[in-house]
Amino acid sequence: MSATTPAPTRTGPGGPSPVTPGLGDLWRRARGPLAFLGGLVLLAVMLSLGAERTNEGVLDPEGPNPEGTRALAEILRERGSDVTVARGTEEALVAAGSGTVTIVAHSHRLLPEELDQLAGSPGDLVLIQPTTQALDRLAPGVHVVDRAEAPGATLSPDCDLPAARTAGEADTGGELYATDGETEAVSCYPSGDGVSIVQVPRDGGVTTVLGTGAPLTNEHLAGQGNAALALNLVGERDAVWFLPDVPTHAERATLWDLLPSALLMALVPFGAGLLLLALWRGRRVGPLVTERLPVVVRSFETTEGRARLYAARRARDRAATALRSGVIERVRPALGLGPEASPESVVTAIAERTGDGPEQLRALLYGDATEEGGDVPDDSALVRLADDLDALEGRLR
Amino acid sequence: MFVAFSGALVVLIAGSTGVWVVWAVLATLTAALVVDLARAPSPRAVTFERDGDTSVRLGEPATLTLTVSNPAHRTLRGLVRDAWAPSAGAQPTTHTVSIPGGERRRITTRLIPRRRGDLPARGVTVRSVGPLGLAARQCTHDVPWTVRALPPFHSRRHLPGKLARLRELDGQHSALVRGQGSEFDSLREYVPGDDVRSIDWRATARSDTVVVRTWRPERDRRILLVLDTGRTSAGRVGDTPRLDHAMDAALLLAALAVKAGDRVDLLAYDRRVRAQVRSHGRGSTVPAIVQAMAPLEPELVESDSAGLVSTVLGGHSRSRQLVVLLTDLNATAMEEGLLPMLPALTARHLLLVAAVGDPRVTEMAAERGDARSVYRAAAAERTLSDRHRITTELRRYGAEVVDADPEHIAPALADAYIALKAQGRL
Numbered sequence: 033m034s035a036t037t038p039a040p041t042r043t044g045p046g047g048p049s050p051v052t053p054g055l056g057d058l059w060r061r062a063r064g065p066l067a068f069l070g071g072l073v074l075l076a077v078m079l080s081l082g083a084e085r086t087n088e089g090v091l092d093p094e095g096p097n098p099e100g101t102r103a104l105a106e107i108l109r110e111r112g113s114d115v116t117v118a119r120g121t122e123e124a125l126v127a128a129g130s131g132t133v134t135i136v137a138h139s140h141r142l143l144p145e146e147l148d149q150l151a152g153s154p155g156d157l158v159l160i161q162p163t164t165q166a167l168d169r170l171a172p173g174v175h176v177v178d179r180a181e182a183p184g185a186t187l188s189p190d191c192d193l194p195a196a197r198t199a200g201e202a203d204t205g206g207e208l209y210a211t212d213g214e215t216e217a218v219s220c221y222p223s224g225d226g227v228s229i230v231q232v233p234r235d236g237g238v239t240t241v242l243g244t245g246a247p248l249t250n251e252h253l254a255g256q257g258n259a260a261l262a263l264n265l266v267g268e269r270d271a272v273w274f275l276p277d278v279p280t281h282a283e284r285a286t287l288w289d290l291l292p293s294a295l296l297m298a299l300v301p302f303g304a305g306l307l308l309l310a311l312w313r314g315r316r317v318g319p320l321v322t323e324r325l326p327v328v329v330r331s332f333e334t335t336e337g338r339a340r341l342y343a344a345r346r347a348r349d350r351a352a353t354a355l356r357s358g359v360i361e362r363v364r365p366a367l368g369l370g371p372e373a374s375p376e377s378v379v380t381a382i383a384e385r386t387g388d389g390p391e392q393l394r395a396l397l398y399g400d401a402t403e404e405g406g407d408v409p410d411d412s413a414l415v416r417l418a419d420d421l422d423a424l425e426g427r428l429r
Numbered sequence: 430m431f432v433a434f435s436g437a438l439v440v441l442i443a444g445s446t447g448v449w450v451v452w453a454v455l456a457t458l459t460a461a462l463v464v465d466l467a468r469a470p471s472p473r474a475v476t477f478e479r480d481g482d483t484s485v486r487l488g489e490p491a492t493l494t495l496t497v498s499n500p501a502h503r504t505l506r507g508l509v510r511d512a513w514a515p516s517a518g519a520q521p522t523t524h525t526v527s528i529p530g531g532e533r534r535r536i537t538t539r540l541i542p543r544r545r546g547d548l549p550a551r552g553v554t555v556r557s558v559g560p561l562g563l564a565a566r567q568c569t570h571d572v573p574w575t576v577r578a579l580p581p582f583h584s585r586r587h588l589p590g591k592l593a594r595l596r597e598l599d600g601q602h603s604a605l606v607r608g609q610g611s612e613f614d615s616l617r618e619y620v621p622g623d624d625v626r627s628i629d630w631r632a633t634a635r636s637d638t639v640v641v642r643t644w645r646p647e648r649d650r651r652i653l654l655v656l657d658t659g660r661t662s663a664g665r666v667g668d669t670p671r672l673d674h675a676m677d678a679a680l681l682l683a684a685l686a687v688k689a690g691d692r693v694d695l696l697a698y699d700r701r702v703r704a705q706v707r708s709h710g711r712g713s714t715v716p717a718i719v720q721a722m723a724p725l726e727p728e729l730v731e732s733d734s735a736g737l738v739s740t741v742l743g744g745h746s747r748s749r750q751l752v753v754l755l756t757d758l759n760a761t762a763m764e765e766g767l768l769p770m771l772p773a774l775t776a777r778h779l780l781l782v783a784a785v786g787d788p789r790v791t792e793m794a795a796e797r798g799d800a801r802s803v804y805r806a807a808a809a810e811r812t813l814s815d816r817h818r819i820t821t822e823l824r825r826y827g828a829e830v831v832d833a834d835p836e837h838i839a840p841a842l843a844d845a846y847i848a849l850k851a852q853g854r855l
Contacts, residue, residue, distance in 0.1 A: 048477045048572040051552060294444025301436035301454045308433045308462075308563075317523055318554030318569045323514040326544070327729065331664030331671060331757075332789045332812075339793070339808035343801055351807035358794065358810035361817060371821060411800035418803045 091137040091245045093117050093273040098251035104262055114270040121146040124274040130154040134272040137245060139166035141276040156237040158265055160245040161207055171239045173212050177226040180205035184246045186256055187228060191220035195264030196229060199257035204228040206244025240265060348408040352417055356397055359421045363428050386427050396420055432563060433458060465559030470501035472555035472568040479574045487581040491540045498533040507558040507565060509536060512551040516544040542578035546724045550574040579723045584681040584839030591685050591843045598851050616640045650691045650855045651750035654679045658725055659699040659732030661757035666787045666835050672727050674785040675755035678839040682753060685843050687713045697725050698740060700733045734766030738774050751779045751855055758784040758832060760815035771826040779854060780828040783842045788834045
């Protein structure tokens with residue numbers, strides 16, 4: 033079993049020694065990266081403390097983005113108006129009073145009940161591109177007739193509304209409205225069949241409908257009479273900027289609410305148990321062992337490769353030559369011929385032995401040079417040649 | 430594990446009393462884990478001692494013992510894994526142990542290597558499980574040991590037969606011819622049938638009977654086994670690389686030659702010397718050759734024949750020797766490499782080239798039927814005739830050639846050696 037020879041290396045110079053790092057080693061190894069991570073987190077926290085969180089919504093009075101309206105809100109505040117930003121109906125109703133202007137954007141987010149509540153609130157309303165529902169409830173008698181050909185087009189006031197007249201031309205191209213005759217409405221900025229701004233009376237105040245919010249945004253506030261129009265609409269009064277949040281559905285009992293609480297709580301220790309199980313099964317007993325594997329090359333691979341090349345190129349002439357020379361090499365010693373024997377002598381020797389015609393033998397063993405396109409015209413001829421050579425070799429044996 | 434999941438059950442039953450139950454269960458579990466970890470004896474302090482086989486013939490088992498001592502006071506329960514490379518075939522891979530404090534236990538691992546070469550031990554891992562069985566500590570120790578898997582020497586079954594032939598040769602041959610490699614053996618009485626030319630007249634004059642001289646093959650001839658470890662030796666014939674077949678044949682020849690009183694050297698070469706064994710004075714070099722062969726692997730480089738020839742010629746033996754080159758009769762490699770170098774080598778030494786032929790190629794040459802098979806047959810014929818051409822070429826330079834399939838290469842090489850000895854050409 034074991035050889036009688038001197039052993040190769042028995043034990044190394046150090047003898048047995050633990051290679052798994054201990055707690056101290058782990059701490060020494062990990063403290064550098066940990067300190068780096070800690071420093072990074074500290075830096076990030078300090079940087080974020082100086083930063084201001086901003087809203088970036090469309091027509092958001094706290095948004096510094098092009099579509100926001102923070103500029104307008106700030107100017108109103110500087111002019112002494114109190115601008116309240118309301119994001120819920122409750123908030124807006126509480127802030128609205130008889131001396132305030134409530135600016136309503138994104139009215140599509142409001143539910144019908146909320147619109148009714150808003151209709152009953154005191155003070156003036158400014159609706160920016162309201163929905164049909166909002167128009168019906170807050171500005172009765174006004175309806176949408178068209179859209180301006182170019183949104184944000186500059187129009188001239190052409191009306192008696194002081195706010196619009198003093199502001200002059202403004203980028204008010206947007207939805208266009210018309211009123212039915214019974215309503216006492218003031219219509220400004222006409223375009224085509226309709227107007228961009230309509231003011232109608234309402235219980236407890238007036239409602240101004242704007243076909244577009246473009247003149248109020250940060251991007252366009254400085255252009256034309258946009259700023260003047262916006263400021264005139266609010267005037268010296270306090271403003272409530274009502275920007276409803278996306279409505280959430282009323283709470284509904286989910287499956288979790290119906291389950292007993294003990295079951296939910298049992299999930300925590302169950303999870304802990306699963307974690308332990310995963311650690312137990314996943315922990316490997318010692319590190320993986322690697323090994324250099326030898327190459328696996330079959331020695332006849334080159335021969336097979338050559339066979340595939342012959343077949344792919346239909347190299348019948350080469351294949352036939354190989355088969356013929358193989359047979360000649362094998363039969364030559366039995367015929368008493370050396371490696372330098374001429375074809376003529378080989379053919380003569382075989383003819384003597386088998387009694388076949390020399391011409392026929394020469395064609396079989398050395399090919400017929402006179403034939404067009406080689407003497408093995410197709411694959412079946414090659415197969416036939418191989419069989420003929422086998423038969424000849426069999427007879428010579 | 431049951432303990433961990435029973436916590437979930439407790440909460441499920443008692444959970445209605447409040448969230449505190451969850452916290453209590455988690456705290457208990459954590460406390461149990463911490464206590465278990467603390468109570469488990471340290472796997473780091475465990476010490477080891479190895480003993481067992483250091484070398485083994487390929488295919489035979491090696492037994493290794495590992496003595497594990499637990500210096501702690503508490504009983505160490507858990508797993509011990511003695512890691513070896515996958516091809517070492519270690520069984521079992523992990524041992525379940527229970528070692529009382531201050532005591533030692535011996536665990537036994539059996540290796541059945543599947544590949545020749547050196548197999549180093551790859552570390553011993555101890556997993557110490559706490560008394561509750563919840564948590565375990567683990568540490569890997571480096572416990573060095575190397576087992577060398579030696580060439581299997583399958584051909585040693587041919588050795589007795591070839592030795593008998595060699596002895597036969599020693600006796601029968603002696604009276605007949607004297608050649609280059611034969612030496613004077615003894616004088617004996619003439620028996621009818623002896624060649625009259627071998628009568629020693631001077632000795633006959635001194636004695637009262639007719640005395641003849643006998644000759645025997647010369648002893649103490651040098652044989653250099655050269656293994657080509659270049660790319661052609663990596664090709665597998667059957668399931669075994671050509672190099673391993675060559676080793677098998679070389680070992681039989683070495684064993685035979687040493688028994689016949691010759692001195693055997695080994696050289697393994699591709700682009701540089703991979704292994705070298707030189708015989709000094711008397712004593713068998715076969716074990717040293719086996720050891721030197723064990724770690725040899727085929728290198729995927731083209732062999733440098735010029736370097737090989739100059740190494741052989743520049744070797745410490747300047748006298749004539751038999752150079753047995755175990756390589757492949759690969760037409761391109763031979764024509765560009767060895768053939769131009771041959772005259773220099775054969776002028777000084779007797780060269781015997783041995784190569785393993787692939788029986789698959791012969792099978793392919795006999796394939797018939799459809800066009801594909803005939804193309805394969807033609808390609809195989811081409812390979813065979815290339816081999817044949819190289820063989821003829823080598824013989825023209827005066828080298829002996831042994832070309833046989835893996836089954837027959839070792840006995841064929843031994844026969845060639847015996848024939849050379851019989852002809853007194855050594």
